[in-house]
Amino acid sequence: MIVIGLVLLAGTLNGVPAGATPKESDRGSVKGRITYSGDVPKQMKLMIIKDVKVCAKKDHYDDRLVVGNDRGIKNVVVSLVGVEGGKSIDSLGTEFVLDQKVCAYDPHLLIVPVNKQIKILNSDGILHNIHTYGKLNRSVNLAQPRFKKKLKLTLDKLEKVQVRCDIHGWMSAWFIVVDHPYYAVTDSAGKFSLSGIPSGTYTLNIWQELLGNREV
Template identity: 85%
Template sequence: MVIKDVKVCAKIDHYDDRLVVGKDGGIKNVVISLDSVSGGKSIDSLGTEFVLDQKICAYKPHILIVPVNQQIMILNNDGILHNIHTYGKLNRSVNLAQPRFKKKLKLTLEKPEKVQVRCDVHGWMSAWFIVVEHAYYTVTDSAGRFSLNGVPPGTYRLNIWQELLGEKSVQVTVTAGEESELHFAFEEKKESD
């Protein structure tokens, strides 16, 4: 329920975006990565601009894949106070106020790690910086699908991570010029877990 900055934040409904399941059971925002790919595409292929926007009191995107030592631009066009509170283990945690007049804030993270970011003003606001050292990372779409391209032939460990459901990994073999297909599911968690 929106109880803070109602005029801005209540323009849209806010849902718990930690676990978003599509109508066919596909899970959005699952982080997929490949271990130990030698050669292949460079980390530059992840792009040159890494932006976290605070839009109507929600983070866009919920998961931002960003290379180590790359500048993250954090935007605030909401016209109200937000704050950027990161929860890193390897990276120094920061807690930066972003008042309404401060429309841009820069942040750089040095160590590969999944860093949660939250806003202390609006308790429902939560996102993740996935700080990475190589380009073989992606995130599932709203149907729970993903694709990773430019993978040199070989056998790899593929990691699957979801913030509430945890992590698992599978082996995948990539053959030159062919598409490898992969399906996986998370087990249903019991209430006592």
């Protein structure tokens, strides 16, 4: 059995007293680190037998759970629940791009506002396909041959949608469809940072694709 051990090591939230009108400079931030407790699982190296000339240009590993030597878990989605006001969702950026490079998705997790267009690139020059597995969003299955450099996709429901390639079974990514900007993805040390938070008390939601959901 997998032991779930997500630990928030550090969290600070600075704010202004209740009743005061918060200024932008009064907004707080939360920083932390998500770690794995128990024996650190080894990432399994994958055998590449399809389109080897392109796909085997680098080693591929099972990327569903990536734990570093220091126990930090990469690619955990951390978000604040119930923030009202605060910064605009535009602070997440203006371009939302998923690329296919050496038969892997880049990034592995893409945080994208609801109804914003996602550009899907194919840098590989071989056939990939984009197969989404939404429960609330309509699933799509789009071939992306080498001459089709760009596909567009818009997701209109809040959901974590898995993307897979039917040709290269190891390729997997997630679209995290959101309606506010207080989302972060942990780096390879398991670290995350959320900023521009209005004064208040909030729940932190932590999600990892294999370990599931946790609120703290």
